[in-house]
Amino acid sequence: MNVRPSQKIMLSAVQPSHQLTLGNYLGALKNWIKLQHDYECIFFAVDLHALTVKRDPAQLKEQTYQAVATYIASGIHPDQAILFIQSHVPEHAELSWILNCFTYMGELGRMTQYKDKSTQQGKNIPAGLFTYPVLMAADILLYQTHLVPVGEDQKQHLEITRDLAIRINHLYGENLFTVPEIYSPPIGARIMSLQNPQIKMSKSDPDPNGVIYLMDSDDQIKKKFKRAVTDSGQEIIYRNDQPGIKNLIDISCALTGKTPEEWVNQYRGKQYGHLKIETADRVIETIAPIRSKTAELLKDRNYLDALLKQGAHRAREKAQRTLSRVYDKIGCVGGRY
Ligand code: ATP
Ligand code: LTN
Numbered sequence: 001m002n003v004r005p006s007q008k009i010m011l012s013a014v015q016p017s018h019q020l021t022l023g024n025y026l027g028a029l030k031n032w033i034k035l036q037h038d039y040e041c042i043f044f045a046v047d048l049h050a051l052t053v054k055r056d057p058a059q060l061k062e063q064t065y066q067a068v069a070t071y072i073a074s075g076i077h078p079d080q081a082i083l084f085i086q087s088h089v090p091e092h093a094e095l096s097w098i099l100n101c102f103t104y105m106g107e108l109g110r111m112t113q114y115k116d117k118s119t120q121q122g123k124n125i126p127a128g129l130f131t132y133p134v135l136m137a138a139d140i141l142l143y144q145t146h147l148v149p150v151g152e153d154q155k156q157h158l159e160i161t162r163d164l165a166i167r168i169n170h171l172y173g174e175n176l177f178t179v180p181e182i183y184s185p186p187i188g189a190r191i192m193s194l195q196n197p198q199i200k201m202s203k204s205d206p207d208p209n210g211v212i213y214l215m216d217s218d219d220q221i222k223k224k225f226k227r228a229v230t231d232s233g234q235e236i237i238y239r240n241d242q243p244g245i246k247n248l249i250d251i252s253c254a255l256t257g258k259t260p261e262e263w264v265n266q267y268r269g270k271q272y273g274h275l276k277i278e279t280a281d282r283v284i285e286t287i288a289p290i291r292s293k294t295a296e297l298l299k300d301r302n303y304l305d306a307l308l309k310q311g312a313h314r315a316r317e318k319a320q321r322t323l324s325r326v327y328d329k330i331g332c333v334g335g336r337y
Contacts, residue, residue: 008146009178010039013046013086013139016063017053018203020070022212022283025290026188026254027151033075035149035183041081042143042315043071048086048093049135052128053117053204065304066294070214073293084311086139091319095138096131098326099164102171103134107163111156137161142319144178152189153200158182172329177322188254194228197243215291218284225280236267236275245272248279255282 012032014024032043045067050060064085072078086092108114108130118125128135136157140148141164148158158180165177191201193210205211209224216224230244238249238260249263267275297304328334 007040008038009042009143010035010147010149011042011140011143011145011180012149013044013049014067015050015203016045016047016060016067017050017055018063019066019213019215021191021201021203021214022251022287023151023191023201024203025074025214025286026191026251027185028149029071029074029076030188030254031149031183031185032071035147036076036081039147041076042145042318043076043081044084044086044089044139044311044315046086046136046139049132052126052132053121065298065301066215068304068308069294069297070290072297073290078307082311082314084308084315088308088312089315089319091142091316091323092135092138095142095319095323095326096135098330099134099137099141099168100131102164102168103131103137103160107160108133111160113153113157133157133160134164137164140180141165141177142322143315144318144322145180146178147183148180149183149185152184155182155184176325176329185254187250187260191251191254192243192247194224194247197229197247212283212287214287215294216287218288221284221287222277222280225276225283228276230272230276234271236264236270236272238264245275248275252279252282255286 010032012028014020014028020029032041045064047060047064050063068083068085071081071083076083111133114130114132117129121129133156137160140158140161148154148161150158162179165179169176169179193199193201193205193207194212195207195210199205199210201211203211203213209227212221212224225248228244228248230248231242233242233245236245236249238246240246246260249260252258252263253260324334
């Protein structure tokens with residue numbers, strides 16, 4: 001293990017609410033991998049967050065392993081990063097309660113994700129959906145995190161986390177919590193559904209045709225791109241009023257590092273079909289090795305269990321340090337037995 005204790009902390013997580021998607025990869029994982037050498041890294045699967053929507057227990061367990069296997073298959077170094085499952089570190093739920101007492105109903109009610117997901121729930125909205133950002137703030141503040149690489153949809157949650165850190169630091173002492181920075185990639189922070197380029201590509205979209213899952217076969221990927229909804233024009237241009245084409249170009253840019261102008265030039269005089277087929281090929285080139293490595297890792301549960309146990313142990317050490325300072329500062333009698 002080669003971790004320098006003075007290094008800054010980078011932390012992020014994904015909900016094991018389904019198989020991971022191309023959106024998760026480009027918006028989050030790819031940047032974790034890019035930045036991992038400059039930070040001490042903490043990555044986990046947020047199974048407690050996944051419970052905010054009704055889940056099948058067996059599926060949740062399987063998807064939790066899948067998420068962690070995907071992190072490693074995508075390029076996270078398991079012998080350097082701290083990898084674990086959120087529910088294995090009870091300090092997350094503990095700090096979450098405390099932060100709940102400093103969070104205002106009004107600020108939670110403004111969260112777009114809450115508004116979207118609660119509408120989908122109908123009448124009985126779980127309270128966990130409302131307090132979801134508080135648990136996320138606990139995830140982050142527990143580790144004195146400096147940088148959180150996430151997609152654009154999580155910006156609001158990062159803002160509330162920063163507000164809480166600043167609020168509590170102000171009340172109890174300047175350096176109780178590190179105030180985290182967000183990292184969102186310039187391109188790829190919001191990959192859209194292939195079936196409806198007005199909405200974000202999302203794991204739990206009921207229409208699987210709009211979503212590229214990292215475990216999709218080459219054939220499935222080709223079919224999904226072939227059927228992708230494009231715009232009414234003919235020309236390949238990069239504009240907000242051509243969101244279907246823009247999304248395909250964004251995917252190519254995020255995969256290759258080229259700019260939209262470079263792709264538009266490359267496709268001058270060509271048709272939408274070319275762009276669809278070639279984007280699918282680019283995606284397959286990236287995803288196929290991740291898919292096979294994930295499948296291979298999932299066969300060795302003993303390895304994953306050992307890794308997660310060690311990860312939880314390392315995480316708890318750090319988490320307990322923050323939590324006991326917090327208890328002390330807010331007035332809870334010290335001495336945990
Ligand atoms: P769900 O549908 O269950 O809400 P999701 O697909 O939106 O899941 P999350 O687990 O909420 O995924 O997000 C994990 C990470 O992936 C976050 O950093 C999030 O910002 C990023 N992310 C999710 N969807 C996209 C997307 N379409 N484009 C870019 N980044 C994304
Ligand atoms: N809410 C995030 C997942 C998440 C997270 C975190 C991301 C939970 N805790 C801490 C970064 C840091 C999402 O992507 N839906």
